[in-house]
Amino acid sequence: MAADGIVILGAGPAGAAVAIGLARMGEPVVLVGEPRRFAAVEGVSARVIDALRGLGLQRALTAFAPPSPRRAVWNGTYTEANVESLVDRQRFDQGLLEDLERLGVPVVRGRVTALHPAPGGHELEIDTDAGPRRMAAGFLVEARGRAAPGGGAPRVRGVETVSLLQYWQGPAGEAGSTVLSVEDGWMWMAALADGRRYLQLTVDVASADLPPKRALGDYCSARFHAVEAAAPFVRDAQPVGEPHARTSTAVLNESVAGDDWIRVGDAAMAVDPLSGNGIFQALSSALQAPAVVATLRHDRGRTALAQHFHTRRIEHLFHRFARIGRDFYAQEARWPQAPFWAARRGWPDALPLHAKVRPETVRVARGPVVCAGRIVEQDVVVTPDQPLGVWHLDGLAVAPMLAALRREGGDALEKAAGEALLCARFGLERARAAAL
Numbered sequence: 001m002a003a004d005g006i007v008i009l010g011a012g013p014a015g016a017a018v019a020i021g022l023a024r025m026g027e028p029v030v031l032v033g034e035p036r037r038f039a040a041v042e043g044v045s046a047r048v049i050d051a052l053r054g055l056g057l058q059r060a061l062t063a064f065a066p067p068s069p070r071r072a073v074w075n076g077t078y079t080e081a082n083v084e085s086l087v088d089r090q091r092f093d094q095g096l097l098e099d100l101e102r103l104g105v106p107v108v109r110g111r112v113t114a115l116h117p118a119p120g121g122h123e124l125e126i127d128t129d130a131g132p133r134r135m136a137a138g139f140l141v142e143a144r145g146r147a148a149p150g151g152g153a154p155r156v157r158g159v160e161t162v163s164l165l166q167y168w169q170g171p172a173g174e175a176g177s178t179v180l181s182v183e184d185g186w187m188w189m190a191a192l193a194d195g196r197r198y199l200q201l202t203v204d205v206a207s208a209d210l211p212p213k214r215a216l217g218d219y220c221s222a223r224f225h226a227v228e229a230a231a232p233f234v235r236d237a238q239p240v241g242e243p244h245a246r247t248s249t250a251v252l253n254e255s256v257a258g259d260d261w262i263r264v265g266d267a268a269m270a271v272d273p274l275s276g277n278g279i280f281q282a283l284s285s286a287l288q289a290p291a292v293v294a295t296l297r298h299d300r301g302r303t304a305l306a307q308h309f310h311t312r313r314i315e316h317l318f319h320r321f322a323r324i325g326r327d328f329y330a331q332e333a334r335w336p337q338a339p340f341w342a343a344r345r346g347w348p349d350a351l352p353l354h355a356k357v358r359p360e361t362v363r364v365a366r367g368p369v370v371c372a373g374r375i376v377e378q379d380v381v382v383t384p385d386q387p388l389g390v391w392h393l394d395g396l397a398v399a400p401m402l403a404a405l406r407r408e409g410g411d412a413l414e415k416a417a418g419e420a421l422l423c424a425r426f427g428l429e430r431a432r433a434a435a436l
């Protein structure tokens with residue numbers, strides 16, 4: 001690849017999605033990544049599976065178990081509302097690399113050890129099995145997840161949180177997961193049909209009374225044995241190896257787009273794992289990214305517009321997930337004074353998840369949209385609940401429709417606003433479902 005090509009750092013779902021998107025647009029792209037180093041199991045909804053299928057990630061999809069029940073014991077109440085697909089993350093991430101190679105995306109397997117500015121772009125140093133290697137890049141996509149160097153203080157950082165993960169092995173049985181609130185945090189417990197159990201305790205860094213590292217295994221075992229909802233996961237099972245600690249603090253990066261680089265996925269913003277939406281958000285931040293990259297590379301007149309588009313989308317997603325988490329934390333009312341719950345039930349702010357919309361707050365504005373693989377400015381319909389604006393629904397431009405209805409006067413205005421909003425809600429859900 002020529003030195004002015006695009007290099008993607010990191011082979012998680014965000015990096016893989018951007019790589020495929022850019023390759024489909026005919027952009028010169030190389031992905032540099034090393035497989036995930038630690039074992040983990042995560043849970044995703046059907047829309048993530050659909051998105052991965054849409055990207056052609058067949059090997060990665062084989063790492064998912066069939067959908068199994070997702071149970072919750074929250075505020076002392078038991079619910080079994082939906083299902084999720086459990087995924088072995090090491091197998092999944094390995095599958096992503098194999099899929100990229102199969103789909104013809106050039107991959108360099110290795111660890112990025114250094115990054116320097118260079119004439120015309122960037123220079124990378126990479127540790128590969130064949131030895132150290134240098135590579136030039138005209139454009140960088142930073143997708144190394146939470147491990148990506150920060151590049152400055154974060155714009156927003158949530159309450160410091162850590163998740164302790166412990167593997168257990170038991171007899172084969174029914175797959176499923178349970179999320180459970182406890183006084184100092186919450187537990188997520190998953191069982192795979194082959195008998196692997198993955199138990200995760202998430203606590204507050206400042207107030208948790210954790211033992212030294214060497215005693216963490218016994219500590220986690222005792223915590224899981226102590227709660228009734230964990231009984232199906234620990235019965236006839238034994239812990240395997242040492243627990244692994246993962247930072248799970250929500251983080252919005254200070255800056256997510258420059259002239260010749262962008263950040264995507266967890267490298268741009270990482271959400272609280274309580275949402276169970278990390279892979280979804282990584283994919284959604286990555287799906288629009290190819291158009292941002294192409295605009296930054298080929299349409300210098302729209303640099304600021306493309307940066308604005310990417311930055312606002314990331315911020316919007318971050319706050320949306322943060323408020324979903326806040327509202328879920330607030331549903332647990334048994335320990336309002338406990339530090340874990342007191343710190344989270346009001347973060348990041350007191351704004352409602354969905355802003356109230358009245359007809360007079362619906363307006364038409366110029367805003368950035370994705371059109372034919374580029375970021376361009378168009379008339380969009382903006383509401384307090386859709387501050388980024390809605391451009392098209394089912395192929396129809398919404399702003400001219402609203403303007404036409406408004407010209408007809410008061411009653412029509414209300415009707416038009418209502419219809420546009422209904423349309424916006426419905427259409428956005430569909431757009432998301434189609435995109436993801």
Ligand code: FAD
Nearest residue numbers: 010012013014034042043112145163265266273278279282
């Ligand atoms: P990652 O998946 O982190 O991918 C980054 C990639 O970059 C990795 O392959 C890594 O090996 C590679 N890399 C890192 N550094 C380098 C380097 N120097 N050189 C080369 N490669 C490098 N999400 C869910 O959807 N469901 C869940 O149940 C869930 N549970 C979670 C539980 C916890 C405790 C945590 C912390 C997160 C959880 N998540 C969950 C979130 C999910 O893991 C992430 O949001 C998602 O993986 C982000 O994707 P990504 O591609 O941005 O980054």
